[in-house]
Amino acid sequence: MSPIVELKRISKSYGAVKVFEGISLSVKPGEVVAVIGRSGSGKSTMLRCINGLERIQGGEIHVAGHCIKPETKNLQELRLDVGMVFQSYALFPHLTVRENITLAPRVVKKLRSEEADAVAASVLKSVGLIEKIDAYPDSLSGGQQQRVAIARALAMKPKVMLFDEVTSALDPELTGEVLKVMEELAAAGMTMILVTHEMRFAENIADTTVFMHKGKIWEEGASNELFTNPKTPELRGFIQA
């Protein structure tokens, strides 16, 4: 099966500071890839390159038939196919849950409001929050907000979902509800790339795990294999820590 996401020797730097260089990664449709590593290893930055939130300085990225090169300006088509969920939820605080979800379908995809509402209802059901449809974000718990953020991304019917440390800002007792939604999404066949600190989730749910270290993909492989049998001392140290 040909990959749906492919990073080809991409590099990223801020001025003279190199974040990473020559990173290649290939993700098949329906595959769940976990990216782990210490803070500063470049994993979030790499994820953010995939939908163009960060510009790359070299290489190219292919996502669902779209291509990003260092000089690529128009990212809208690509972003229609790539959903993203952030650590800080980034819900729009002035809009209700329904409006948060229907905004992009209405103004970008030009859906009529009944159609958009129907989409909102269906994605909210899938994250188990249909009863909060008219609530404002600040009346929700962190876990609920993050599930709404997932629903908001799903409403655009993306082909790939990116998750950037989506449970890191949550209280431990709230991470479970978010991880469960992600697990269901994985089971439904969504292609997912997630930067995470949840080792058990990476091990159990992700097909592939990528360990980033010092701006490189240090080790990569099937999750069960990688966690039970790390090849490099760096990964061994990271897993035991």
Add this chain to the structure above:
Amino acid sequence: MIQTFSWDHVIFLLRGATWTLSLSIISFLVGGAVALLLAPLRVLGPSPVRASISGYVQIVQATPLLIVVFLAFYGLSFLNIHLPPLFAAGISLSIYSSAFLIEIWRGCIQAIGRPQWEAGDALALSLVQQLRYIILPQAFRIAIPPTVGFMVQVVKNTSVVALIGFVELTRAGQLLNNITFQPFAVFLTVAAIYFCVCFPLSLTSKYLSWRINVAHR
């Protein structure tokens, strides 16, 4: 002939006050329209545009309003452009308001954090759509108190146009004082009228902020 301060004089002051109000509204609407266009450009425009707007703001803010008024009224008449006082006053107050409102609203736009922009990016919204649906509505809420605070300043600062002979509230008070010689009666009435305009403005600001916060729960 010296007159005694009477009800008729209060009516005269109130007529002056309508000019104060009209000038305030004109300068707020014109200055506000200019600022609404320039404030986002001040944040997002290409760097020469940002620098020009910033230069405009700095120059106007560093110039006493009275000098702007004199330039518009006396200065332009030297160039054979004779503006009627209402026009000169309206233009100078609009320039003054626009500079301050650009700066106030710039701050409000910048107060909306980067994650909100990125969420819009990730949902494939264009820059204009992000501004229209995500950034400006949030910036608008935090802009209410400082904007109304500035409007109160504008209402009071319209008094400088008395110096080009425009008969607004302060000038009307001056004229009355000259014929009644009752400065306390006259100017306390003037002050009371200013208060009656400005205080409801402040109340409205509180009410709007409160309503927005309530609606949003």
